[in-house]
Every structure is written in C-alpha cells, then in structure tokens.
Amino acid sequence: MHAGVRPEVGLHEQSGRDLMWIRSDFIPNQSLYEKFIVHGHTPAYSMEILPNRINVDTHAYDTGVLSCLILEGTDYSVLDTQ
Helix, strand or coil: CCCCCCCCCCHHHCCHHHHHHCCCCCCCCCCCCCCCEEECCCCCCCCEECCCEEECCCCHHHHCCCEEEEEECCEEEEEECC
C-alpha cells in the first residue's frame, strides 16, 4: 500500500484515506498485522526493515537514491542506486 494501515482494524476494513495518508498511528506501531506490510509515503534515508513492515521510501526525490524491494516467498533482497 502507499502509506500503511490503521492498527487494530482488519485489512478488509481499512479506509482508502488511511491506506493513502496514515502515518502517526501506523509508523510507531510494532504489532504484527494479518499480512506483512510493504509501504512508502514516509521518507527514510535507507529502507526500514522491521518485523511487521518494510518502508521502501528512500527519499528519492531529495537524495536521488531509488530503492527496490524484491520479494520471493519469505525471502527478500534490496536493490538501490547507491
């Protein structure tokens, strides 16, 4: 998704607004979700890989670093322009 999900709300019940814009309730939450969440919308200087989510937004518009996450089953790899 673009931004994330609202914690404690089932994935099928998420609002479109939250999927596009949420930050304050989602980013600090360390709970596991129904599915592993891959998102952007919250710039970081490197990909954030956490037990419940991966943030792929690496500030490309500002840093010129564009990152790519490759998922294969439970394995992943990261490519970037650095």
